[in-house]
Amino acid sequence: QTQRAFNFNAGPSALPISVLEKAQAELIDFRGTGMSVMELSHRSSTYEEVHNQAINSLKLLLSIPDQYEVLFLQGGASLQFSMIPMNFLQQGKKAGYVMTGSWSEKALSEAKLFGDVFQAASTKEEGSYRSIPKVGDLKFNSDDAYLHLTSNNTIYGTQWTDFPDTGDVPLIADMSSDILSKPIDVNKFALIYAGAQKNLGPSGVTVVIIRKDLLEQANTNIPTMLKYSTHAKNNSLYNTPPTFGIYMLGEVLNWAREIGGLTAIAEQNETKAKLIYDAIDTSNGFYHGHAEPDSRSLMNLTFNLKSKELEKSFLELAKQEGFVGINGHRSIGGCRVSAYNAVPIDACKAFSEFMVEFQKKN
Ligand code: PMP
Numbered sequence: 001q002t003q004r005a006f007n008f009n010a011g012p013s014a015l016p017i018s019v020l021e022k023a024q025a026e027l028i029d030f031r032g033t034g035m036s037v038m039e040l041s042h043r044s045s046t047y048e049e050v051h052n053q054a055i056n057s058l059k060l061l062l063s064i065p066d067q068y069e070v071l072f073l074q075g076g077a078s079l080q081f082s083m084i085p086m087n088f089l090q091q092g093k094k095a096g097y098v099m100t101g102s103w104s105e106k107a108l109s110e111a112k113l114f115g116d117v118f119q120a121a122s123t124k125e126e127g128s129y130r131s132i133p134k135v136g137d138l139k140f141n142s143d144d145a146y147l148h149l150t151s152n153n154t155i156y157g158t159q160w161t162d163f164p165d166t167g168d169v170p171l172i173a174d175m176s177s178d179i180l181s182k183p184i185d186v187n188k189f190a191l192i193y194a195g196a197q198k199n200l201g202p203s204g205v206t207v208v209i210i211r212k213d214l215l216e217q218a219n220t221n222i223p224t225m226l227k228y229s230t231h232a233k234n235n236s237l238y239n240t241p242p243t244f245g246i247y248m249l250g251e252v253l254n255w256a257r258e259i260g261g262l263t264a265i266a267e268q269n270e271t272k273a274k275l276i277y278d279a280i281d282t283s284n285g286f287y288h289g290h291a292e293p294d295s296r297s298l299m300n301l302t303f304n305l306k307s308k309e310l311e312k313s314f315l316e317l318a319k320q321e322g323f324v325g326i327n328g329h330r331s332i333g334g335c336r337v338s339a340y341n342a343v344p345i346d347a348c349k350a351f352s353e354f355m356v357e358f359q360k361k362n
Pocket of ligand 1: 011075076077078079103150152153154155174175176177195196
């Protein structure tokens with residue numbers, strides 16, 4: 001049997017082994033076509049079936065209502081930082097950004113290139129993004145173009161648990177690092193976007209879930225490829241989509257349904273995160289979490305050790321023991337365990353045992 005690593009990478013990250021095996025088995029001759037899915041025309045009926053199946057699976061899993069479109073785009077979540085203001089920041093209006101980390105900062109600075117923006121809240125000053133603001137503390141106006149938030153902060157390790165009711169103001173969320181990790185009420189959002197390379201599949205596809213009425217309100221003087229309506233009108237087949245990535249996404253969605261859907265996945269994610277947070281909380285300060293306990297992410301678990309020296313030897317030993325991806329993001333250092341959907345409970349158990357053992361010896 002092939003040796004699989006304990007993969008805690010922040011993204012691209014672990015994929016379900018059954019999906020990889022299926023892709024391997026189907027690679028050379030995809031469903032009797034005599035070619036791989038990568039070699040099919042994106043206009044063929046075989047590919048179209050793969051494409052539509054992925055869209056429908058996502059709709060089923062997330063209970064996406066009929067008034068939303070699911071789009072498969074390219075350019076990563078980073079291109080969404082620009083496409084959102086380009087399409088939806090109208091002249092004379094302002095867009096609010098909730099600042100909870102580096103990705104919110106990037107989203108805000110792109111939006112500044114297109115119009116008026118403001119910070120609806122920020123948790124930067126009160127201790128380097130350790131928390132999520134209270135829903136009631138967000139400041140925005142009823143005539144704003146939209147309100148943007150980052151549902152899970154991949155670098156700092158914080159996550160929203162409840163989302164604001166924004167009334168007529170479209171709520172837009174970057175869910176790159178926690179989409180599909182638990183059930184969500186899609187109705188609260190006008191637009192949800194996510195790069196695929198954490199919970200959804202390989203990098204190269206960006207999922208956008210957009211309410212249809214928003215499409216009608218979009219600015220028009222923008223390049224064709226950067227208009228959401230272009231992709232909505234063409235079922236994300238205006239130009240050549242990332243066909244292999246969409247195939248993989250479809251298979252990941254099938255796997256998610258097979259293992260019991262988002263409720264079952266959420267339970268697993270809670271169990272996994274608890275294993276690591278318990279090791280932190282029972283360590284008497286040997287380990288300390290970056291996030292405030294009530295803002296902790298179940299996807300990216302960030303922590304530090306008592307001293308830089310200890311942290312260095314912890315990270316070195318973790319690597320030697322086969323735990324991959326534990327180094328914190330290069331911008332903040334420290335340690336980070338990314339426990340996305342496809343990371344097995346056993347991997348988290350093994351790592352939490354490693355944490356306890358390391359503490360005993362040091
Ligand atoms: N938003 C969040 C929350 C992320 O974690 C990332 C990537 N790690 C991005 C945006 C940027 O995504 P991409 O690399 O797909 O542009």
